[in-house]
Amino acid sequence: MARKRTAKSLGQRHDFHYFQRWGGWRLTRAVLMTALPAFAILWLLSYHLRGNAIPYSSGPLSSVHSFTGKQCNTCHAPLIKAGAVEVGFRKHVSDQACLSCHQAPAHQAMQTFTPTCASCHVEHIGSPHLQQTADQTCVQCHGDLKVKSGEPRFQTAIYNFDAKHPEFAPLRDNYRDPGTIKLNHFVHLRAGLLGPNAQPVQLVCQDCHRTPADQSTPWKYGQPRMVQAALTSESDSEDPHNPAMPVEPIHPGAGRAYMAAPTYASACQSCHSLQFDSHFSDSVPHDRPEIVHAFIVKKLTDYIQQHPQALHEQIRPARMIFGGKISREGQQAVVARTPAEWVKLRTADAENLLWHKTCLQCHTLNYQGETQTAEAMPEVAPANIKPVWLKNSVFSHYAHVSIECSSCHTKAPTSQETADVLIPSIKTCQSCHNGQPTSFGKAQNGCFLCHQYHNWNERSQPFQPSHSIQELRGANEAHGVEATKQLSAMFFGR
Numbered sequence: 001m002a003r004k005r006t007a008k009s010l011g012q013r014h015d016f017h018y019f020q021r022w023g024g025w026r027l028t029r030a031v032l033m034t035a036l037p038a039f040a041i042l043w044l045l046s047y048h049l050r051g052n053a054i055p056y057s058s059g060p061l062s063s064v065h066s067f068t069g070k071q072c073n074t075c076h077a078p079l080i081k082a083g084a085v086e087v088g089f090r091k092h093v094s095d096q097a098c099l100s101c102h103q104a105p106a107h108q109a110m111q112t113f114t115p116t117c118a119s120c121h122v123e124h125i126g127s128p129h130l131q132q133t134a135d136q137t138c139v140q141c142h143g144d145l146k147v148k149s150g151e152p153r154f155q156t157a158i159y160n161f162d163a164k165h166p167e168f169a170p171l172r173d174n175y176r177d178p179g180t181i182k183l184n185h186f187v188h189l190r191a192g193l194l195g196p197n198a199q200p201v202q203l204v205c206q207d208c209h210r211t212p213a214d215q216s217t218p219w220k221y222g223q224p225r226m227v228q229a230a231l232t233s234e235s236d237s238e239d240p241h242n243p244a245m246p247v248e249p250i251h252p253g254a255g256r257a258y259m260a261a262p263t264y265a266s267a268c269q270s271c272h273s274l275q276f277d278s279h280f281s282d283s284v285p286h287d288r289p290e291i292v293h294a295f296i297v298k299k300l301t302d303y304i305q306q307h308p309q310a311l312h313e314q315i316r317p318a319r320m321i322f323g324g325k326i327s328r329e330g331q332q333a334v335v336a337r338t339p340a341e342w343v344k345l346r347t348a349d350a351e352n353l354l355w356h357k358t359c360l361q362c363h364t365l366n367y368q369g370e371t372q373t374a375e376a377m378p379e380v381a382p383a384n385i386k387p388v389w390l391k392n393s394v395f396s397h398y399a400h401v402s403i404e405c406s407s408c409h410t411k412a413p414t415s416q417e418t419a420d421v422l423i424p425s426i427k428t429c430q431s432c433h434n435g436q437p438t439s440f441g442k443a444q445n446g447c448f449l450c451h452q453y454h455n456w457n458e459r460s461q462p463f464q465p466s467h468s469i470q471e472l473r474g475a476n477e478a479h480g481v482e483a484t485k486q487l488s489a490m491f492f493g494r
Ligand code: HEC
Pocket: 052, 053, 054, 055, 056, 057, 058, 061, 065, 068, 069, 070, 071, 072, 073, 074, 075, 076, 091, 092, 093, 094, 118, 122, 123, 124
C-alpha cells in the first residue's frame, strides 16, 4: 500500500515547542551561561574584599617585586581616589612610583630624551633578572648617537657586542701606558731570574698583582699590605668621636674585581733593596728624596758619634760614568776633618748612588731648574699606575678566575716596556661573549653585563624611604579573609 504523505502529517513531525522544553544540552548551556559569570563575579568580589587585584594582573611580577605584588597601587597609581576608596588603576606606571623606592640617577647629561623605567626594566614577565635589559633599550640611542649640543664623545653606531662594538679606547690610536715605573715584564718572567740571596726563581703574575682583597695574605717578595686587614678588623676604635667603620660581611666577590696597583713594598722589596752605605745593612725608607736624605743624615750622624775612629777612613766618592754606570775609579780619596764633614761627604756619596742608580732603575727623576748641582734633590715622577683602565665599563677578574692571566693578557710575558698596553683586546672577549647563553658555547653579551646605565655617583644622599610594611603588604588582608568567609557562608551555607 502506498504511504500517505500529506503536508499535515509531515507538518506534525515538527516540534513547535522545542524552545519551551528544558533538558540536555540546552539546560547545560543555560546553567553555564549564568553560573560562570556569577562565579567569576563572586571570585573577583572575594579578591576585591581581600583588597587583592591579582586577577587583573598581566603576568607574574619579577622576583624582587613579588613581595608587594598584591598591592598594585604601589606601582600603578589609582584612576580615581575618592577619600579612602581607590577605584581601578592606571595601566601605565610612572617613573615617580619606582623612584619612591629607588634611587636611579639618569644616564648622561647630554642625552636627548629619557626613556621610562618600565621600558627597560620589563615587569609582569616573572623575570628573575630585572637588570638584564634588552640591547635594544641602549641601541635606540647608541645605534645613532645624538647629543643635546656639540659632538658625541663616543663611537656613534653600536648595535651589539659581537660585531658592531668599537675596540676599547686604550687599544686604539697607539695609546701608550702613562705609567712611569720602569718594569720589564719579559725580564722578570724569565725562568731562572735571580731572587733574594741570588737564588734562581720563577716569578708568576700574582707575585706582583693581586686584588685588594688578597693583599694582606703573604707576599713572596715583600711585605703584606694592611689595607684589607684594617678594613676587616673587628677591633672597636677607642675614640668615641671617631668610631671604627662598621665592617660589612664580605661576599665572595668583594674587593676581587680589579688588581691593586703593585707597590715597591709588596712586590719589589726583597729583590731590589735600597742600601746606601757599606756601614749599614739596612735600606733607606722607600719615600720622597727629602725623607731619604733626612734618614741618611741621621744614620750617619749617629754612627760617627758612636764610632769616632771612622773619621780617619779614606772616602773615595763614586761618580757617574758614561751610560749611567757608577764608578769610583780615578776619584781622589779624601779624609774628612770633622764629623760634620764626614757626614756630608758620605751623604753625598750615598745620594749620588741612589739618585743616579738605585732609584733611577725604577723611576724617572726630575730636577728643579736648568742645571743639576751636586746637592740638588730630585723629584720622583708620579708612578701613575692605573688601578682601572676601562673607566666606561665594569670588569671583574673574579668572574674570570678560571682563566689563566696570560691567556687574556697575551702581551704581558713578552713586554719589555712600561709604555706597552697589556690590557686585552675586544677580540679576546668576543671569543666567549658572543650571544645568548641559552644556546651552547656562548657567554652572555648584553650591554648591561659590562656597562652601567645609571650614573650611580649622582645619587642624592641620604635616601628618604616613604612606605610602611603594612602599605606594601596590604593592611586589610586579615579583614579581607574574614569578609570572604562571611560571603561564602551567605551563598554556600558554609
Ligand atoms: C613593582 C611594580 C608593579 C606592581 C606591584 C604591579 N605592576 Fe602592573 N605593571 C608594572 C609595570 C612597570 C607595567 C608596565 C607599565 C607601562 O607600560 O607603563 C605594568 C603593567 C601592567 C598592566 C598592563 C599590561 C599591558 O600589557 O599593557 C596591567 C594590566 C597590570 N600591570 C596589572 C597589575 C596588577 C593587577 C597588579 C597587582 C596585582 C600589578 N600590575 C602590580 C609594574 C607593577
